[in-house]
Amino acid sequence: NGAQGRILYVLWQEDGVPIKIISEKSGLAITSLTTMLERMEKNGLISRKTDEADKRKTLLFLTDKAKELKEAYDSVSNEMGNIYYRDFTDKEILQFEEYLNRIRVNLEEWSDI
Incomplete structure (x- = not known):
């Protein structure tokens, strides 16, 4: 589902992160x-897995099965990009990508407030 896809996307960017x-x-x-x-x-x-440096934290890691899904995700994303552009x-x-990047930076700065 969409929410699980968002979780996978975060872990594809950086594996082994806390909840x-x-x-x-x-x-x-x-x-x-x-x-x-x-x-x-x-x-x-x-x-x-429990974080060895801080036993209070649980770290999340992708399995090989989830890592394999990234290839299919990238393929669909590329096709959507081709249609979009x-x-x-x-x-x-x-x-357009410069504008989107500026919007992303503004949103990140806003969320830090």
Whole structure:
């Protein structure tokens, strides 16, 4: 489902992160994550390990099964990008991506307030 996809996306960027980071980067509440993470673990997508440096933290790791899903995700994302940017010039694509990056930076700065 969409929420599990957001969790996987965060872990594809950085594996072995605490639940709190998953919550922040996915926009999902920790209370919502608990059940989803249990389901994902039962489905063989993630594993949990206690952080050796801080025993209070649980770190989440991708399984090989979840890592293999990234290839399919990238393929679909590339195809969607091709559809989305059809008939755009390279210059238009770069300009649009610059705008999106500025929006992302603004949102990140706003969320730090």
